[in-house]
Amino acid sequence: MKRVRYWSVKNARWLRLIYQGLENCLVALHPIFIRLGYSRLDRVFAAVEKLFKGFLFDSKSCGQCTLSETGMACPMNCPKSLRNGPCGGVRANGNCEVEPNMVCVWVTSWQGHQRIGNPVASIQVIQAPVDLRLKGSSAWLRAVRKRIGASDA
Ligand code: SF4
Secondary structure, three states, rough: HHHHHHHHHOOOHHHHHHHHHHHHHHOOOOHHHHHHOOHHHHHHHHHHHHHHHHHHHOOOOOOOOOOOOOOOOOHHOOOOOOOOOOOOOOOOOOOOOOOOOOOOOOHHHHHHHHHOOOOOHHHHHOOOOHHHOOOOOOOOHHHHHHHHHOOOO
16 A cells, blocks of 8 residues: 555654564574474465565565665565666656656655665665565565575575
8 A cells, every 4th residue: 555655664764673673583583493494484474574564565575675775665666676766757746657646666765765864875785686586485584594694595
């Protein structure tokens, strides 16, 4: 829902803090995840993420979450699925050239960055192209594996 998505960007600062706290908790649980098996947990986590991120961010469950780097705005809501935006078609009022009734995802991303503070640093991170093979998998568990340096993250 667009209204909730815009609200999330308006509250990007504390939502990102919650996100970082959650990630730290999940990293601390890594030894338990190893014992239970990441592949077995993936479906459960993906379902929780779909519910939570789908409601707050209109997440498309791409499995490669960039919310912390994109001002808590999901880039998959861009009709062109641009992971590094905006394109050259942003309207003068800040709306999308493809969906005139929607604020350009990258305009909201920039607004979210400004609310988080230090906006330039993370928005300048070049995001990798989306890997469609990861769609529907857990981005949170992938982030944990990335933090602990697993090669398959
Ligand atoms: S205007 Fe923004 S949201 Fe629309 S296609 Fe371009 S980058 Fe994507």
